[in-house]
Amino acid sequence: MDQIIEQLKLQLIEALNWEDQTPETLNPDAPLFGNDASSLGLDSIDALEIIIILDKNYGIKLENPEQARPIFFSIRTLAEYIAQNRKK
Amino acid sequence: MKIYLSAYSLLWNNHQLRTGSASPLAKEKTFTLPPYAPLPGYQWEPLLSDSLVEDNNSSNSTRLENLFSRVTEELLKISGFNASDPRGCFIFSSTKGNIDLLRGTEPEIDPRCFLGEMAERICRRYDAPRPIVISNACISGSSALIVGARLLQAGLYNHIFVLGGDLLSPFVFEGFKSFKALSTSLCHPFDISHDGLTLGEACAGILLTRRRYPFTKKGDAYFTLLGGAMTDDANHISAPSRTGDGLALAISQALQEACLTPKQIDAINAHGTGTLYNDEMESKAIHCVQMQSTPLNTLKPYLGHTLGAAGIAETILCLEQMRSNSFLGIPGFSQTGVSLPLNLSSASRSIPLRNILKLLSGFGGTNAAIIIHKTEASIETADENLKDSVKPPPIPCSITERAHYRLCNDQSPSGKTFAEFIREEYKKLNSPNPRFHKMDPLSKLGSVAAEQLLRQAPEIRQKYPPETLGIILVNRSASLDTDLRHQQIIEQNLPTGTSPAVFVYTLPNIVAGEIAIRHQFKGETLFFIQTEKENPFPRKYAELLLLQSNHHAILFGWCELLGEKYDADFYLLEKQSPSSLKKNL
Known part of the structure; x- marks a missing residue:
């Protein structure tokens, strides 16, 4: 699991142009979306980019980011979903 | 009208x-x-x-x-x-x-x-x-x-x-x-x-x-x-x-x-x-x-x-x-x-x-x-029938240039890439914007210039309601810099398709949208394209908008970027109107 989390952090930093974050500064339990200070501040376009990460790297196909809300809560929930559903 | x-x-x-x-x-x-x-x-x-x-x-x-x-x-x-x-x-x-x-x-x-x-x-x-x-x-x-x-x-x-x-x-x-x-x-x-x-x-x-x-x-x-x-x-x-x-x-x-x-x-x-x-x-x-x-x-x-x-x-x-x-x-x-x-x-x-x-x-x-x-x-x-329906409105107020700020590499080539340059300029602002790193180069350029411009007149946003603050930008290349990136991704023909984070910036007015979000400008936002910076029309339109509508201030400017060439030349225009005449506007 920790390995997936670390890998996912690097993939997120690259895909989202997260120049102000490093794997060390990203809290895997912080909410990914939202405007309050505790969240990582992602928005709907980032959600679409995460769908592409899941497809490209793990062979997971999600069509609707709305349905994927619980999976997209944090880096950890994403990693857990990847561990259970990955095709590659 | x-x-x-x-x-x-x-x-x-x-x-x-x-x-x-x-x-x-x-x-x-x-x-x-x-x-x-x-x-x-x-x-x-x-x-x-x-x-x-x-x-x-x-x-x-x-x-x-x-x-x-x-x-x-x-x-x-x-x-x-x-x-x-x-x-x-x-x-x-x-x-x-x-x-x-x-x-x-x-x-x-x-x-x-x-x-x-x-x-x-x-x-x-x-x-x-x-x-x-x-x-x-x-x-x-x-x-x-x-x-x-x-x-x-x-x-x-x-x-x-x-x-x-x-x-x-x-x-x-x-x-x-x-x-x-x-x-x-x-x-x-x-x-x-x-x-x-x-x-x-x-x-x-x-x-x-x-x-x-x-x-x-x-x-x-x-x-x-x-x-x-x-x-x-x-x-x-x-x-x-x-x-x-x-x-x-x-x-x-x-x-x-x-x-x-x-x-x-x-x-x-x-x-x-x-x-x-x-x-x-x-x-x-x-x-x-x-x-x-x-x-x-x-x-x-x-x-x-x-x-x-x-x-x-x-x-x-x-x-x-x-x-x-x-x-x-x-x-x-x-x-x-x-x-x-x-x-x-x-x-x-x-x-x-x-x-x-x-x-x-x-x-x-x-x-x-x-x-x-x-x-x-x-x-x-x-x-x-056949009567002229409009007359030029009276102009009971004047427009002042409250601030000016320019970022460009026309005069002094710095030897830095635009990416390096704009990152340094952003750091100088010392004002974190969580959206900055997601932006395309044109939006980064416009955002940094707007932030510097509005620092010269911080009272504007306290003085006037957000819906009376507008943004009018102009350039030559529209969003071609990012259009090229989107087109390159299309031509790679990836099974996962193109990137939504790139595509969203393939419209020039997105930079105006970014500035509007950051500074809460909720009036008119408009993007003109013209072949030469010197064309006086967009400035004339910005002034007309101030005179004819309830806008109080307009962030107006040339915002051009293509490859390593960039020029953001921004002005803050403010309407000065005698309060007694306000209701006629």
Whole structure:
């Protein structure tokens, strides 16, 4: 699991142009979306980019980011979903 | 405001042409249109037939230029105007222009891809004066009508040809696909089954005039633009506001300008793209202004979403509905799919249509509302005919340049790449913006320049309400820098498709949207394209907007970036008005 989390952090930093974050500064339990200070501040376009990460790297196909809300809560929930559903 | 819509011409999918002044189609008792039949699934093809886009005059003119020419020629023919008349002017509205010619692998961008150059090439064909070009995402067409009406109202021109066009291309198609915004079948706006939009292809033109001309024939109805307003949500660059307050504000301002109450509007022609977010936002805005019982439709199931042509093409079809007093239904509509009820129908309705409210919203948080009025010739007063309807408004106030800031590498090449340069400039600001790293280079440039500019006048945002603060930007290359990146990704043909985070920046007005979000500017946001920085028109328009509307301050500037060349030259313009004269503005 920790390995997936670390890998996912690097993939997120690259895909989202997260120049102000490093794997060390990203809290895997912080909410990914939202405007309050505790969240990582992602928005709907980032959600679409995460769908592409899941497809490209793990062979997971999600069509609707709305349905994927619980999976997209944090880096950890994403990693857990990847561990259970990955095709590659 | 009272500006005449004197002639029009529209070309769209399946090579249909509708054209006219105020009269030729009046014989139609009821107005009908076949629904648009898009290809099933995720495919695209050019919808306008080659016979329309062929041109014998010029071998290197493009598909879109030939469509624009065809529409221009129709309007010249109907009106009898000479294109070279200096009392007239052309306004072009397009989101992407000749984007079908962009190639990701070629070392040089095809010069025909520059929107300003494209418009000037068309005008040269007709010996017409230098055109005005607007690229303001999906509201471009309505923006062009509103800008045209304001210029006429100020007495700057006698007549204006407002033209809008966009092609369906893999560029646009792949982008909307990456947004998961495309419907799997013909779009079903406001219906429970709505699942996305259907793209269309159109080119359209309306001739705006200050007075009624004889070619609007006696004994028939004629149409006037009574009000128009643009606002920005200042909320998100691609998602519409969750509350609909930006669109509601545009509606209220347009009603105010038209001197009408919501009850006097007979019908609403909504944007109605068929995406869940758009339809939901519009329903909230319409409730917010208490117009939920007004009959409402959308033309997207007939035309598809025609992007930069939408405002003009849909306005033309509004005129035809008004003339026959038949308000089109929404094909396939069965059950409301938005959370607040609206007055919707699948069938065409017979309604006396004197005033129609036309809405559009788009990326960058933009909203536009315009109001079209029909006058039956029988109730026309004698002295109204041929009388100049507008006079230049008095100018009881002055405009001051409150601040100026420039970031460019024209004079002093620094040896740094733009990416390095802008990162340093951003760090110097010492003001974290969580959006900064996601932005494309053009938006980064504009955001840093705007932040520095507004620091020179921090009181502006305390002094004035957000809806009186506008943004008007201009450049030459539109968003070609990022367009090239999107095109390169398309050409890689990846199984996962293109990047939504890149595609969203393939509109130049997104930088204005970013600035609006950051600094909460909720007034008009507008993006002009021109071939030379020195052209004084956009500044003149910004000043006109301050004088003619309730705006108090405008962030105005040149915001150009292509590759390693950049220049952001921003001004903050403020209206100084004696308070006693305020209510006259």
